[in-house]
Amino acid sequence: MNASDPQPPAAGGANPAPAAHRDGALQPPVVSLRGIRKAFDGKTVLDGLDLDIRHGEFLTLLGPSGCGKTTVLRLIAGFEQADAGSIHIDGRDVAGLPPDARHVNTVFQNYALFPHLTVHGNVAFGLEMKKVPRGEIDARVADALATVQLAGYEKRRPHELSGGQQQRVALARALVNRPRVLLLDESLSALDYKLRKQMQGELKALQRKLGITFVFVTHDQEEALAMSDRVVVLDAGRIAQQGPPREIYERPASLFVARFVGEANVMDGTLLHVQAHGDAPANCRWNGGTQPATVDIGGVAFRVRAPAGSHAGQAVAVVVRPEDMRVYGPGEPLPDGMAHFSGRIVERTYKGATLDSVIETSSGLRLIASEFFDEDAPDFDHPLGEPVRVSWVADWETVLPRDTAGAR
Amino acid sequence: MQHVFRRASTGLIALWLAVFVLLPTLMVVATSLLTRHDSHFVSLPLTLDNYARLFDPLYAGVLVDSFGLAALATVLCLLVGYPFAWIVARARAPWRHLLLLLVIVPFWTNSLIRAYAVKLVLATNGALNSALFALGYSGEPLQLLYTPFAVVAGLVYVLLPFMILPLYAVIEKLDPRLLEAAADLGAGRLQRFVRVILPLTLPGIVAGGVLVFLPALGLFYVSDVLGGAKDLLVGNLVKNQFLVARDWPFGAAASVTLVVLMGLLLWAWSASARRANQRIGEP
Ligand SMILES: Nc1ncnc2c1ncn2[C@@H]1O[C@H](COP(=O)(O)OP(=O)(O)OP(=O)(O)O)[C@@H](O)[C@H]1O
Numbered sequence: 133m134n135a136s137d138p139q140p141p142a143a144g145g146a147n148p149a150p151a152a153h154r155d156g157a158l159q160p161p162v163v164s165l166r167g168i169r170k171a172f173d174g175k176t177v178l179d180g181l182d183l184d185i186r187h188g189e190f191l192t193l194l195g196p197s198g199c200g201k202t203t204v205l206r207l208i209a210g211f212e213q214a215d216a217g218s219i220h221i222d223g224r225d226v227a228g229l230p231p232d233a234r235h236v237n238t239v240f241q242n243y244a245l246f247p248h249l250t251v252h253g254n255v256a257f258g259l260e261m262k263k264v265p266r267g268e269i270d271a272r273v274a275d276a277l278a279t280v281q282l283a284g285y286e287k288r289r290p291h292e293l294s295g296g297q298q299q300r301v302a303l304a305r306a307l308v309n310r311p312r313v314l315l316l317d318e319s320l321s322a323l324d325y326k327l328r329k330q331m332q333g334e335l336k337a338l339q340r341k342l343g344i345t346f347v348f349v350t351h352d353q354e355e356a357l358a359m360s361d362r363v364v365v366l367d368a369g370r371i372a373q374q375g376p377p378r379e380i381y382e383r384p385a386s387l388f389v390a391r392f393v394g395e396a397n398v399m400d401g402t403l404l405h406v407q408a409h410g411d412a413p414a415n416c417r418w419n420g421g422t423q424p425a426t427v428d429i430g431g432v433a434f435r436v437r438a439p440a441g442s443h444a445g446q447a448v449a450v451v452v453r454p455e456d457m458r459v460y461g462p463g464e465p466l467p468d469g470m471a472h473f474s475g476r477i478v479e480r481t482y483k484g485a486t487l488d489s490v491i492e493t494s495s496g497l498r499l500i501a502s503e504f505f506d507e508d509a510p511d512f513d514h515p516l517g518e519p520v521r522v523s524w525v526a527d528w529e530t531v532l533p534r535d536t537a538g539a540r
Numbered sequence: 541m542q543h544v545f546r547r548a549s550t551g552l553i554a555l556w557l558a559v560f561v562l563l564p565t566l567m568v569v570a571t572s573l574l575t576r577h578d579s580h581f582v583s584l585p586l587t588l589d590n591y592a593r594l595f596d597p598l599y600a601g602v603l604v605d606s607f608g609l610a611a612l613a614t615v616l617c618l619l620v621g622y623p624f625a626w627i628v629a630r631a632r633a634p635w636r637h638l639l640l641l642l643v644i645v646p647f648w649t650n651s652l653i654r655a656y657a658v659k660l661v662l663a664t665n666g667a668l669n670s671a672l673f674a675l676g677y678s679g680e681p682l683q684l685l686y687t688p689f690a691v692v693a694g695l696v697y698v699l700l701p702f703m704i705l706p707l708y709a710v711i712e713k714l715d716p717r718l719l720e721a722a723a724d725l726g727a728g729r730l731q732r733f734v735r736v737i738l739p740l741t742l743p744g745i746v747a748g749g750v751l752v753f754l755p756a757l758g759l760f761y762v763s764d765v766l767g768g769a770k771d772l773l774v775g776n777l778v779k780n781q782f783l784v785a786r787d788w789p790f791g792a793a794a795s796v797t798l799v800v801l802m803g804l805l806l807w808a809w810s811a812s813a814r815r816a817n818q819r820i821g822e823p
């Protein structure tokens with residue numbers, strides 16, 4: 133039944149592919165999507181999607197519910213056919229190739245465990261289809277179940293497991309096949325914090341050990357940023373931005389990305405003055421293609437770095453992460469000449485490692501500042517209603533033109 | 541108030557069952573233990589001779605043939621009904637309802653009349669032979685009527701909906717995402733069918749099998765109309781002992797034996813269904 137298996141079998145348990153992903157950029161992409169369009173009942177879901185997935189890469193698709201993440205995975209796995217565009221897996225056009233002939237495994241969003249089979253039967257299913265010898269099946273199933281910490285659960289049926297346990301069986305059922313590409317659709321969402329951290333570690337270890345390419349869908353920002361080599365942010369069937377987690381977080385390309393990935397203070401302003409080709413200061417996190425500028429936000433002038441091509445009088449959005457904000461109480465001195473808002477603390481939220489304050493400025497802005505506890509600063513805690521001054525670490529803002537930002 | 545109503549209705553049902561099911565059954569059992577009498581139908585003494593006579597090769601043969609024909613009809617219903625139920629269950633909404641209606645419509649006609657309809661098709665100068673001649677067939681007309689084949693055809697025709705409906709119910713419940721998961725793990729069409737579809741629809745297959753097999757043993761009028769005046773089914777045997785041979789005790793013994801065999805089959809079915817449900821995780 134499975135003669136069409138395109139891959140060298142991973143039989144024998146020895147499948148050394150370590151560090152293969154290091155030079156992945158030099159190899160042709162494992163999966164390549166070109167100009168993919170997909171509509172359901174006339175409603176466009178994916179609109180000209182281009183995406184290359186490199187060998188051994190951990191790629192995360194991030195985006196709001198209904199933006200087409202699952203659809204991308206289903207196209208790669210072969211459950212849907214694209215209306216236009218092509219998909220190549222390992223350099224081979226897979227148009228019309230059924231899912232059972234693709235060397236890709238999926239961990240489904242709804243688990244889709246076989247109710248009539250035991251945990252062992254579920255996990256062994258893929259290996260049985262490949263006619264792997266019984267003894268090896270048992271060894272690999274035991275190994276996969278140990279990886280997801282379900283050793284000893286072999287004889288249970290899916291309905292005898294908790295949601296998180298079912299999810300881990302689904303994970304083991306896919307992992308055990310050592311596929312070329314593993315598609316994971318929110319596959320850690322049902323796990324508690326500690327278990328999820330452990331599974332994240334296991335997946336990263338497997339990525340290194342077996343050189344499996346991961347395409348991961350998640351709603352969890354922290355998970356996406358922590359696990360991925362590359363994050364692809366989807367918005368309404370298009371790629372809004374892609375890049376390493378750090379770039380996505382620190383250098384959002386649009387207001388949509390800034391708002392969707394992590395929390396952000398978004399302040400509307402007008403550029404007063406743009407200086408041509410200045411040298412970036414040393415503490416600037418990034419300096420490619422920007423110009424020093426002055427922006428007016430609610431009557432206060434801040435020095436910022438505006439994108440190249442900006443001009444005076446332009447409406448912009450200034451984006452600052454809460455942890456980059458700085459709050460100064462009545463007794464605290466401000467660094468020399470630092471532009472700031474005056475305001476009052478209107479909300480405080482204890483978040484464990486941080487303390488989040490909402491500050492209402494005299495110009496009516498509501499800003500969130502996230503401060504880490506500091507043993508050396510006993511008067512760190514600002515009481516509610518206290519008059520404060522707020523600003524942010526110089527150059528740690530992102531300035532986006534208002535017109536593109538205005539889309540959302 | 542609700543309490544009183546529930547009690548009253550439960551009592552009514554119990555009374556109904558006692559008068560119209562339990563009592564007649566006891567009477568049949570009692571009759572089967574009596575001796576035949578020409579003018580009173582039954583008389584003492586009590587005897588087990590009637591049951592002993594069932595082992596007479598003549599009657600035992602009817603029993604065996606009858607089980608064979610019913611089994612054949614059941615298998616044919618399954619082979620025809622499974623693909624049909626699959627198509628109905630996977631059809632888009634308006635078509636699905638139309639197809640289901642087509643399955644149910646024959647229930648609106650008396651099944652005796654439908655047996656005569658089959659007769660018209662199978663008769664020597666009936667629709668089937670006419671069609672064959674129209675297509676250029678030039679041999680002897682096929683002698684189909686009054687053969688076991690005709691009886692099986694009639695049973696399949698009359699009982700097919702009882703196979704399709706339970707199959708439809710399980711196939712419709714079958715989660716297509718499980719088939720996607722199987723395909724994802726490398727299972728081709730045949731393996732998806734054998735490893736996933738078949739085990740998950742087994743309860744429907746067994747239910748449909750019971751609903752076809754048990755009536756098929758007793759549908760004497762189908763055999764009367766299509767099989768000629770032969771005792772092909774146990775049902776014919778029972779009917780003829782009561783109405784033609786006027787041997788009530790023997791007819792009753794055959795009837796009791798049939799009921800006991802059916803009971804055993806039902807018990808086996810419910811046991812297997814319980815096991816299947818345990819497998820699928822439904823209480
Ligand atoms: N089989 C289908 N028929 C019709 N519409 C569909 C189908 N599958 C998906 N859609 C639509 O396509 C859009 C994208 O769906 P998709 O499942 O890819 O979203 P998603 O990004 O995975 O969302 P979530 O995060 O909620 O899982 C949705 O608007 C959905 O309603």
Ligand SMILES: [Mg+2]
Nearest residue numbers: 201202241317
């Ligand atoms: Mg989804």
